Amino acid sequence: MVDVGSASIPTAIERLALSCRRAGSPISIGLEPCEEYLPAGFRPDIGGYERFLRTVVDATAGQAAAYKFNLAFFEALGASGVELLYRVRQQLPPDTYVIADAKRCDIGSSARRYAQALYESLGADAATVNPLLGRDSVEPFLEYSDRLSFLLALTSNPGAADFLAPGALYRRIAEAASAWNTRQNCGLVVGATQASLAAEIRKAAPSLPFLVPGVGAQGGDLRGAAKAARAPEGNVPVLFHVTRGILPDKGKSCDPAAAILEKTRNWRSQINEAVARVTGGTIE
Amino acid sequence: MVDVGSASIPTAIERLALSCRRAGSPISIGLEPCEEYLPAGFRPDIGGYERFLRTVVDATAGQAAAYKFNLAFFEALGASGVELLYRVRQQLPPDTYVIADAKRCDIGSSARRYAQALYESLGADAATVNPLLGRDSVEPFLEYSDRLSFLLALTSNPGAADFLAPGALYRRIAEAASAWNTRQNCGLVVGATQASLAAEIRKAAPSLPFLVPGVGAQGGDLRGAAKAARAPEGNVPVLFHVTRGILPDKGKSCDPAAAILEKTRNWRSQINEAVARVTGGTIE
Numbered sequence: 001m002v003d004v005g006s007a008s009i010p011t012a013i014e015r016l017a018l019s020c021r022r023a024g025s026p027i028s029i030g031l032e033p034c035e036e037y038l039p040a041g042f043r044p045d046i047g048g049y050e051r052f053l054r055t056v057v058d059a060t061a062g063q064a065a066a067y068k069f070n071l072a073f074f075e076a077l078g079a080s081g082v083e084l085l086y087r088v089r090q091q092l093p094p095d096t097y098v099i100a101d102a103k104r105c106d107i108g109s110s111a112r113r114y115a116q117a118l119y120e121s122l123g124a125d126a127a128t129v130n131p132l133l134g135r136d137s138v139e140p141f142l143e144y145s146d147r148l149s150f151l152l153a154l155t156s157n158p159g160a161a162d163f164l165a166p167g168a169l170y171r172r173i174a175e176a177a178s179a180w181n182t183r184q185n186c187g188l189v190v191g192a193t194q195a196s197l198a199a200e201i202r203k204a205a206p207s208l209p210f211l212v213p214g215v216g217a218q219g220g221d222l223r224g225a226a227k228a229a230r231a232p233e234g235n236v237p238v239l240f241h242v243t244r245g246i247l248p249d250k251g252k253s254c255d256p257a258a259a260i261l262e263k264t265r266n267w268r269s270q271i272n273e274a275v276a277r278v279t280g281g282t283i284e
Numbered sequence: 285m286v287d288v289g290s291a292s293i294p295t296a297i298e299r300l301a302l303s304c305r306r307a308g309s310p311i312s313i314g315l316e317p318c319e320e321y322l323p324a325g326f327r328p329d330i331g332g333y334e335r336f337l338r339t340v341v342d343a344t345a346g347q348a349a350a351y352k353f354n355l356a357f358f359e360a361l362g363a364s365g366v367e368l369l370y371r372v373r374q375q376l377p378p379d380t381y382v383i384a385d386a387k388r389c390d391i392g393s394s395a396r397r398y399a400q401a402l403y404e405s406l407g408a409d410a411a412t413v414n415p416l417l418g419r420d421s422v423e424p425f426l427e428y429s430d431r432l433s434f435l436l437a438l439t440s441n442p443g444a445a446d447f448l449a450p451g452a453l454y455r456r457i458a459e460a461a462s463a464w465n466t467r468q469n470c471g472l473v474v475g476a477t478q479a480s481l482a483a484e485i486r487k488a489a490p491s492l493p494f495l496v497p498g499v500g501a502q503g504g505d506l507r508g509a510a511k512a513a514r515a516p517e518g519n520v521p522v523l524f525h526v527t528r529g530i531l532p533d534k535g536k537s538c539d540p541a542a543a544i545l546e547k548t549r550n551w552r553s554q555i556n557e558a559v560a561r562v563t564g565g566t567i568e
Contacts, residue, residue: 034393072390072397078405082366101394105387105414106356107441109318113356121362130389132416132436134443152416157391159418162460167451176446 012148012185013209015125016066017237019097023065025268026275028099028211030243031056032073033084039248039256046080053088059260060246063268066126067092068099068241089122099211100124103152105133112140119144126150128189128211131173135180145183148209153177153201156191156214170197174204187211192240195224206232213241215271226274240271296432296469297493300350300410301521303381307349309552310559312383312495314527315340316357317368323532323540330364337372343544344530347552350410351376352383352525373406383495384408387436389417396424403428410434412473412495415457419464429467432493437461437485440475440498454481458488471495476524479508490516497525499555510558524555 010018020026033049042048057067074085089098100122104114111133118127119141126148129141141149154160154170164170177186187209190198202210210229215222222240229238245267248259294302304310317333326332341351358369373382384406388398395417402411403425410432413425425433438444438454448454461470471493474482486494494513499506506524513522529551532543 070394070397072388072394072401075401076397076405078401079363079367079370081405083363086363103389103414104356105389107439107443110354110356110385113318113354113360117356117359117362121360121365130387130414130416132414132447133439133441134446134448136441136443137439138443155391155417155421157417157420159391159420159422162418163416163453163456164418166456169447169453172447172450 009146011183012126012146013187013237014184014235015146016097016148016187016209016239017235020065020237020239023063025063025272026065026237026239027063027264027268027271028066028068028239028241029056029060029064029246029264030068030070030241031088032070032243033077033081034073037244037247039259040253041256046077046084049077050084050088053084054091055256056246056260057088057092059257060264061093063261063264065237066097066099066239068101068243069124070243071100071102086122089124098122098124098126099150100127103128103130105130105137107133107137111137115140115144119147126187126211128152131176135176138180142180142183142185145185148185148187150187150189150209150211151177153188153205154191154194154197155189156193160191160194165197168200171200171204174201174208177208178205181208189213190229192221192225195221195228198225198228202229202231207236209237209239211239211241215240215242215245222270223274223277226271227278230275230278238275242267293430295467296410296430297471297521298468298519299430300381300432300471300493300523301519304349304521304523307347309347309556310349310521310523311347311548311552311555312350312352312523312525313340313344313348313530313548314352314354314525315372316354316527317361317365318357321528321531323543324535324537325540330361330368333361334368334372337368338375339540340530340544341372341376343541344548345377347545347548348381349521350381350383350523352385352527353408354527355384355386370406373408382406382408382410383434384411387412387414389414389421391417391421395421399424399428403431410471410495412436415460419460422464426464426467426469429469432469432471434471434473434493434495435461437472437489438475438478438481439473440477444475444478449481452484455484455488458485458492461492462489465492473497474513476505476509479505479512482509482512486513486515491520493521493523495523495525499524499526499529506554507558507561510555511562514559514562522559526551
């Protein structure tokens with residue numbers, strides 16, 4: 001907590017921890033308007049995507065610690081896709097924790113504008129940021145002290161071996177992020193598929209929250225990831241992200257909302273069980 | 285040229301070279317809806333920004349090899365800012381060479397969506413791409429063989445010393461980009477402020493086009509940059525970017541269009557002179 005006179009304002013990291021506790025599971029659910037993901041009966045147009053995203057949000061009400069908008073999918077639809085993003089975001093219930101998965105980066109006044117776009121215009125609680133251009137490119141995001149900026153440290157794709165792995169750049173990013181976390185509002189994106197590297201990142205950044213994508217359809221090992229990502233001290237949230245994993249199986253006729261809720265509950269159980277295994281019972 | 289039956293289709297790199305020759309100068313002009321840049325009499329709202337951007341485009345007609353949209357400034361204005369981006373882009377004269385300065389990056393299907401957003405929905409001829417996540421994150425951009433993807437190699441900010449400089453990551457990016465340039469559609473963003481490093485990048489990527497920001501208000505040394513960036517073989521375009529440098533001085537009352545044209549001509553002369561000095565007279 002940061003003391004401001006007599007009141008205590010929760011830090012950005014504490015706000016995420018609180019959202020995980022409220023939801024009863026550190027699960028992040030993806031919002032991606034993607035043709036492949038549409039259940040039967042939804043058209044691949046703006047109206048169909050809007051109905052699909054609302055179905056996901058309504059079906060999972062109270063179940064998710066966070067919703068993560070993947071901006072790429074909205075932007076691919078052009079200006080009307082970006083309007084859709086804003087509309088869906090604005091109509092989320094109050095207190096919904098929103099992550100803008102935008103992986104933005106730039107320098108100087110441009111970085112400031114990207115931070116403004118995500119944290120003011122879109123009103124996200126957290127965002128993903130690409131740290132390649134260094135401290136002053138990340139700082140405009142961190143200046144929003146009540147928002148959580150997740151810096152990309154390690155991704156689960158083969159290309160992570162090109163620049164992130166050599167010289168353990170992922171570890172240097174984690175160390176830098178730890179040093180830049182003076183406002184308790186810096187986190188890391190850590191791919192779930194390489195548990196040994198994730199453990200190395202955790203060692204370099206013991207008190208940063210992790211956003212762990214790839215535990216669902218990308219085939220990451222959930223238990224291994226939960227063990228590697230576990231913070232030595234409590235109250236450091238580790239958020240596990242699922243997009244495809246909660247969507248109805250293609251080709252099966254079903255009530256989409258019911259199928260989404262069932263699959264979400266299943267993922268919550270798996271995540272909670274994996275976390276409980278390594279923490280001895282508490283959901284952080 | 286790539287031979288397709290009897291016809292020869294210019295490569296993406298050749299298309300940019302052609303645009304530089306047509307314009308008579310390898311100058312890229314920035315389009316950024318930014319309050320600080322507005323001449324007197326322009327309001328800082330969507331209408332005022334639209335009139336400002338159109339004034340820049342109209343005043344510089346035929347003078348620019350490319351226009352570079354800085355997406356951060358449009359996105360900061362929310363969904364209506366993105367609509368403005370699309371509107372201004374769509375109303376550019378046909379054959380205008382458009383760069384989407386977006387510095388996007390992601391993996392898998394998300395990277396494909398960002399490429400689709402910039403190259404299909406927005407219809408950009410070129411884009412800036414952050415290569416941190418490696419080859420398969422860049423490949424979806426390079427699959428658009430007629431578009432030019434400029435990978436970030438070196439920026440002019442202090443933070444370039446955090447991750448890009450150690451271990452000469454900038455050089456490894458340049459070497460990788462050279463290897464990935466199988467379709468003649470890969471370029472590099474190379475900050476102008478560190479000529480010795482730019483020369484090292486040129487050595488690692490002798491045949492890639494460079495986009496060189498920072499020669500205007502950022503205080504880069506134009507002649508040093510032109511020398512360092514010069515490609516050993518001809519017909520490899522090096523584009524010099526100016527945004528603030530062509531805008532009317534603040535506080536001076538003047539005809540904005542006339543001031544922009546005058547400053548643009550001045551920058552063209554400076555750029556052409558710097559290039560001629562190192563190439564012995566030809567504008568590449």
